[in-house]
Amino acid sequence: MSALLEAQGLALRAGERTLLANFDLRIEPGQCWALLGPNGSGKSTLLHTLAGLRPAQGGQVRLEGRPLAQWPPLEAARRRGLLPQQLHDAFAAPVLDVVLTGRHPHLPRWGWEGEDDRRIARAALAAVDLYGFEARDVRGLSGGERQRVGIAALLAQAPRLLMLDEPLAHLDLPHQVAVLAHLRALAQREERAVLLSIHDLNLAHRFATHALLLGRPGVAPRAGAADAVMSAAALSEAFGHRVRRGELQGRTVFVAD
Numbered sequence: 496m497s498a499l500l501e502a503q504g505l506a507l508r509a510g511e512r513t514l515l516a517n518f519d520l521r522i523e524p525g526q527c528w529a530l531l532g533p534n535g536s537g538k539s540t541l542l543h544t545l546a547g548l549r550p551a552q553g554g555q556v557r558l559e560g561r562p563l564a565q566w567p568p569l570e571a572a573r574r575r576g577l578l579p580q581q582l583h584d585a586f587a588a589p590v591l592d593v594v595l596t597g598r599h600p601h602l603p604r605w606g607w608e609g610e611d612d613r614r615i616a617r618a619a620l621a622a623v624d625l626y627g628f629e630a631r632d633v634r635g636l637s638g639g640e641r642q643r644v645g646i647a648a649l650l651a652q653a654p655r656l657l658m659l660d661e662p663l664a665h666l667d668l669p670h671q672v673a674v675l676a677h678l679r680a681l682a683q684r685e686e687r688a689v690l691l692s693i694h695d696l697n698l699a700h701r702f703a704t705h706a707l708l709l710g711r712p713g714v715a716p717r718a719g720a721a722d723a724v725m726s727a728a729a730l731s732e733a734f735g736h737r738v739r740r741g742e743l744q745g746r747t748v749f750v751a752d
């Protein structure tokens with residue numbers, strides 16, 4: 496199967512520190528990847544690099560077979576999207592307008608959003624349980640509501656590869672489960688793929704098909720099927736903290752000592 500995203504020989508540094516060296520990754524349609532690792536292990540840096548928003552120090556990233564740098568920005572934005580960790584609102588704006596920013600890569604040059612774009616944006620709001628929030632000022636939302644507006648904007652953008660940096664931040668438990676279920680279903684039903692950073696090991700194992708585990712300094716990254724990568728030994732080594740893995744009512748659970 497052809498890859499949506501492929502990294503080969505990737506090298507990433509932050510300041511003096513090497514985060515990744517000679518790193519390979521292949522993300523195929525239908526896959527849902529959990530990006531795991533301790534604070535500062537390079538998850539955000541890697542997401543920004545794979546999205547083409549930050550240069551790598553070596554190696555190559557290909558989006559649908561073509562080097563990232565060769566994609567015109569608008570065409571790339573129709574194929575891959577990134578929800579960053581921090582969302583800023585400098586101005587007052589209705590929620591619907593914020594979600595409609597996700598449609599910009601799809602608009603004709605100098606064009607305005609049409610009824611189809613508004614329908615897609617409303618459906619995205621409904622998917623994150625924000626039906627009826629369209630006219631609310633984005634600056635008056637709670638942290639979890641604001642986070643879900645960001646997710647809705649990415650859903651409205653409708654890229655084939657969705658990348659999300661800690662999308663569960665600020666979300667309550669039911670919305671964490673609902674958002675992950677929605678993203679996984681998108682990947683599996685529509686031949687799309689998801690790569691999201693996440694600190695909750697239980698939810699990561701439950702919803703991800705694949706896992707990429709970054710380690711603290713000196714520990715090599717691991718990538719592959721989520722169940723295989725997320726062993727107690729590998730997680731304990733990556734985090735430098737004992738993690739136990741067990742079963743509870745048919746579900747795999749992880750507990751930190």
Ligand SMILES: Nc1ncnc2c1ncn2[C@@H]1O[C@H](COP(=O)(O)OP(=O)(O)OP(=O)(O)O)[C@@H](O)[C@H]1O
Pocket residue numbers: 509510511514532533534535536537538539540541
């Ligand atoms: N411009 C920079 N100069 C020096 N170090 C940097 C720079 N940018 C990032 N770093 C460092 O690179 C490391 C990786 O940061 P990154 O944000 O990618 O980690 P992360 O895995 O996403 O962490 P978290 O779980 O806390 O979100 C951190 O130690 C960070 O302090």
